[in-house]
Amino acid sequence: xxxxxxxxxxxxxxxxxxxxxxxxxxxxxxxxxxxxxxxxxxxxxxxxxxxxxxxxxxxxxxxxxxxxxxxxxxxxxxxxxxxxxxxxxxxxxxxxxxxxxxxxxxxxxxxxxxxxxxxxxxxxxxxxxxxxxxxxxxxxxxxxxxxxxxxxxxxxxxxxxxxxxxxxxxxxxxxxxxxxxxxxxxxxxxxxxxxxxxxxxxxxxxxxxxxxxxxxxxxxxxxxxxxxxxxxx
Amino acid sequence: xxxxxxxxxxxxxxxxxxxxxxxxxxxxxxxxxxxxxxxxxxxxxxxxxxxxxxxxxxxxxxxxxxxxxxxxxxxxxxxxxxxxxxxxxxxxxxxxxxxxxxxxxxxxxxxxxxxxxxxxxxxxxxxxxxxxxxxxxxxxxxxxxxxxxxxxxxxxxxxxxxxxxxxxxxxxxxxxxxxxxxxxxxxxxxxxxxxxxxxxxxxxxxxxxxxxxxxxxxxxxxxxxxxxxxxxxxxxxxxxxxxxxxxxxxxxxxxxxxxxxxxxxxxxxxxxxxxxxxxxxxx
Numbered sequence: 001x002x003x004x005x006x007x008x009x010x011x012x013x014x015x016x017x018x019x020x021x022x023x024x025x026x027x028x029x030x031x032x033x034x035x036x037x038x039x040x041x042x043x044x045x046x047x048x049x050x051x052x053x054x055x056x057x058x059x060x061x062x063x064x065x066x067x068x069x070x071x072x073x074x075x076x077x078x079x080x081x082x083x084x085x086x087x088x089x090x091x092x093x094x095x096x097x098x099x100x101x102x103x104x105x106x107x108x109x110x111x112x113x114x115x116x117x118x119x120x121x122x123x124x125x126x127x128x129x130x131x132x133x134x135x136x137x138x139x140x141x142x143x144x145x146x147x148x149x150x151x152x153x154x155x156x157x158x159x160x161x162x163x164x165x166x167x168x169x170x171x172x173x174x175x176x177x178x179x180x181x182x183x184x185x186x187x188x189x190x191x192x193x194x195x196x197x198x199x200x201x202x203x204x205x206x207x208x209x210x211x212x213x214x215x216x217x218x219x220x221x222x223x224x225x226x227x228x229x230x231x232x233x
Numbered sequence: 234x235x236x237x238x239x240x241x242x243x244x245x246x247x248x249x250x251x252x253x254x255x256x257x258x259x260x261x262x263x264x265x266x267x268x269x270x271x272x273x274x275x276x277x278x279x280x281x282x283x284x285x286x287x288x289x290x291x292x293x294x295x296x297x298x299x300x301x302x303x304x305x306x307x308x309x310x311x312x313x314x315x316x317x318x319x320x321x322x323x324x325x326x327x328x329x330x331x332x333x334x335x336x337x338x339x340x341x342x343x344x345x346x347x348x349x350x351x352x353x354x355x356x357x358x359x360x361x362x363x364x365x366x367x368x369x370x371x372x373x374x375x376x377x378x379x380x381x382x383x384x385x386x387x388x389x390x391x392x393x394x395x396x397x398x399x400x401x402x403x404x405x406x407x408x409x410x411x412x413x414x415x416x417x418x419x420x421x422x423x424x425x426x427x428x429x430x431x432x433x434x435x436x437x438x439x440x441x442x443x444x445x446x447x448x449x450x451x452x453x454x455x456x457x458x459x460x461x462x463x464x465x466x467x468x469x470x471x472x473x474x475x476x477x478x479x480x481x482x483x484x485x486x487x488x489x490x491x492x493x494x495x496x497x498x499x500x501x502x503x504x505x506x507x508x509x510x511x512x513x514x515x516x
Contacts (some may be wrong), residue, residue: 178353183407183426186408187407187450193505194505195446197468197505205488206466210447210503217426221389224389228353
């Protein structure tokens, strides 16, 4: 593989601007020369393109079934009212700048309306180190997703779904409830372990992605549980 | 028999035909599909393909059967029967199938079109399927064999096994193992929170393979002559390979990368708490 760890940051920081067409000609040419010889940065660029393409495709998709639209509306701060479409904002748009935590947060939000298509794209992390480099914001320091509230929207959705489940437990049969509780406990323990690991290694691309993946699972399980409660109404 | 003939006559006239039957045969044409919805009825559903352009529905208890346009709908009576009901259904192999239940064990054999099965408490076993083949169970194992196309399998609390399948593969469990055997695919995603993951199938040069779990072992079969860039990540586990590899890069967060052949395919294997093992297929 061409390119080694620790040599990509100066380039990956420019990829977003490169995709936006914002780079001056000489910088653009330099980026293209680097991309031609660096598999890791080329892979990051490919991921960013996929994310943008998927976000564009997913922006108009209808939300998932059952409770999600209402919950999405509440999470976004709208007053309770008519159910409306879940919206997709975080990275859709030509002037977005990409950092790993933002991409992860975006993937979580989008996964709730897309069935995980964007998550699939994000999870195809090809390079050994490039995402970690891509995660670095302009200031230089890596911002771990878990610590800076990048998961805020997803966390709020999880909290809301947990509240719904708590209020609806009586509608579920004991066996279904047992399975849901058992799996929520497994996921919560996993999240806890990853968070602790992230506290020691906040810049780890693997840990950030793994946390996002695990939170997505919890979100999906809670959505499924919500669907079961509505089925039994 | 008279009921069956009457239903045939009405269908020939093209109208919507609701009926409560225990034994029904419907003549269908290509483009039709089957929607089976048994709600909270405890059920065993067995769907088998045959070479006739007919749908046969048999059940020991009354069952709702109707046909509107190109959609054959089969459902449990309301209110549902107290006893567990068995549905034995024959369909043309080409017919897309959509099955939904809550406490239903579902077996489908010989499907040749799209298949979608969802149950809460029940096992799912699908043989065949071509197009989109999707199976989801909360508390029950999912087995898919011989499917082609876009294959999606999920079980929350049991294992998922996909074998002799080709196409885009997505397999997921929360608390159960994922076994992928005899897979011909350039796009594999297998994930679990608390389960082992096993992949055995040729690594295609243009393929992408992502196998990741939190608690569990990841085992990947890589054939001789494969071309892949492999990234291994584990936090508390260790990595082993039954064949020699040369680590080309070591990341700062317990990531290792090695290249096999030209490195054209991408394999990502990760387990937070478990070991990761690479070996030759079948060993």
